[in-house]
Amino acid sequence: MNSRVNSPMVFLQRHLSYEDHPSPKQRFSRWNSYELELKALISNILADKLIIFCPIPTTKAIISDFQSSVPDFCDQFELTANPLAGYCRVKTVRSQICNSDRRVLAGTKKGGVSQAIVLGHEGIGFIAQLSNTHTRNDLQVGDLVVLGPHFVEANDHCLKNGVPNLSCEMKHLGIHMNGVFADEMDFPEYTLNKITNSNEIIEKATNPSEYYDQMVFIEPLACVQRGYKLLQKQPYFNINAIETILILGTGPMGIIHAVHIQKKYPHIKVSITDIDSTRRNLAKNLPNLLADVVEIDALGDNIQFDMIVVATSSREANVHSAIKFIKHNGVILLFSGIDMKNGDVRPVINGIDIETVHRYEHSVQLINYALNLDAQITKSMYFMGTSGYVKDDFETSIQELHEDFMLGSELCLYRRIATSVINKLDGNVVHDLTGAFRDITFDMPAIIPLLKLFDENDANDSDVNVHNHLKILIRHENYL
Numbered sequence: 001m002n003s004r005v006n007s008p009m010v011f012l013q014r015h016l017s018y019e020d021h022p023s024p025k026q027r028f029s030r031w032n033s034y035e036l037e038l039k040a041l042i043s044n045i046l047a048d049k050l051i052i053f054c055p056i057p058t059t060k061a062i063i064s065d066f067q068s069s070v071p072d073f074c075d076q077f078e079l080t081a082n083p084l085a086g087y088c089r090v091k092t093v094r095s096q097i098c099n100s101d102r103r104v105l106a107g108t109k110k111g112g113v114s115q116a117i118v119l120g121h122e123g124i125g126f127i128a129q130l131s132n133t134h135t136r137n138d139l140q141v142g143d144l145v146v147l148g149p150h151f152v153e154a155n156d157h158c159l160k161n162g163v164p165n166l167s168c169e170m171k172h173l174g175i176h177m178n179g180v181f182a183d184e185m186d187f188p189e190y191t192l193n194k195i196t197n198s199n200e201i202i203e204k205a206t207n208p209s210e211y212y213d214q215m216v217f218i219e220p221l222a223c224v225q226r227g228y229k230l231l232q233k234q235p236y237f238n239i240n241a242i243e244t245i246l247i248l249g250t251g252p253m254g255i256i257h258a259v260h261i262q263k264k265y266p267h268i269k270v271s272i273t274d275i276d277s278t279r280r281n282l283a284k285n286l287p288n289l290l291a292d293v294v295e296i297d298a299l300g301d302n303i304q305f306d307m308i309v310v311a312t313s314s315r316e317a318n319v320h321s322a323i324k325f326i327k328h329n330g331v332i333l334l335f336s337g338i339d340m341k342n343g344d345v346r347p348v349i350n351g352i353d354i355e356t357v358h359r360y361e362h363s364v365q366l367i368n369y370a371l372n373l374d375a376q377i378t379k380s381m382y383f384m385g386t387s388g389y390v391k392d393d394f395e396t397s398i399q400e401l402h403e404d405f406m407l408g409s410e411l412c413l414y415r416r417i418a419t420s421v422i423n424k425l426d427g428n429v430v431h432d433l434t435g436a437f438r439d440i441t442f443d444m445p446a447i448i449p450l451l452k453l454f455d456e457n458d459a460n461d462s463d464v465n466v467h468n469h470l471k472i473l474i475r476h477e478n479y480l
């Protein structure tokens, strides 16, 4: 065995021997430089050892292997010593549960995922560390950023065309890459978006915590705004001619639509409905929401709207209710995808696959659709699909949330859409913020049962009935 290989001893090179350097001065400088080399060598060895002895950084995280569909809490999820090239380390301040997190776990969205991953995709946080090779000069340690959960490679052709959200190659935080349900996580630089003017607004805020609660809505509001921006580009669409809108679904996304319309297009009369009375009550309880919360059966057969927003993954709502309630030549905005497992029948209306229209942001006109079998009533309508966001949508979303926040605690709306909060990622209690429900204590981190998709068989008062909540907010450790 060659003991030299593993020995920390350093062997002098022959040419550094004393005899080669007769002049005392030369001798000194040679030995001096040798000493420096030796010191460097020793400190390198020590540094190597230090890396070994340094504890590997870990974080609390909610993970899933997607195969069992059951999320799990991990107390010590390992990070690398430093962020890998092209990644930034972010300390999460706020995250939120989105229903698509539940759909992914339940296999009704992107059915094929099977790797172990940190869940969650809606979140904001502070940059804690940049990688050595970082290229985004607009990002600095200490910046408050919002995560954009879509990821595409720099050479993606959809990205080059300005629509990365339509890429078939798109990867997604919480599905293909580690997500935001962690106190600290490394994200690709591409997914970070600086929250512009955040310092100025925080200075004016009485409580920074309220500011964070508000700004975690950036991603969902960006997605909502995009639908109206796409519509404005269609030659058949004139927002000023729209007088009535019906929103199908009073979940968080339906309500974000209602609030956005109320703020940007106050001339429009908005009705919002849901088949679930608990959800309708949550909408009715929301302070300052002007939309009329209605029961779908009470609408009657003859009422029709200029525009329908489908903000529910229910197939029935997408395929039947939207068509029933749209006026002749009206516009149906397909915002939510439809709950579908691999192999389910496609939702096709007269040859139009409305799930494809949604996913790829198509704009389609359906002409003379026969509403009943004897075809005595026909009507025409437009379908506009909207899916995700592009970076510009983050800027306008930040602006709208800032304006709303500056109205003050009494009048501000978006923050109130979070009806429930969990303090700390592994907190066992989900606190009710509305006064209409109650705090619920689980015997595990509350986020785990609340990531379960709504089950019709859950009784209304059941603790795991996620329809008892609108947005569920997580305030991460250190930023409560």
Ligand SMILES: [Zn+2]
Binding pocket: 098, 099, 100, 121, 122, 220
């Ligand atoms: Zn989402």
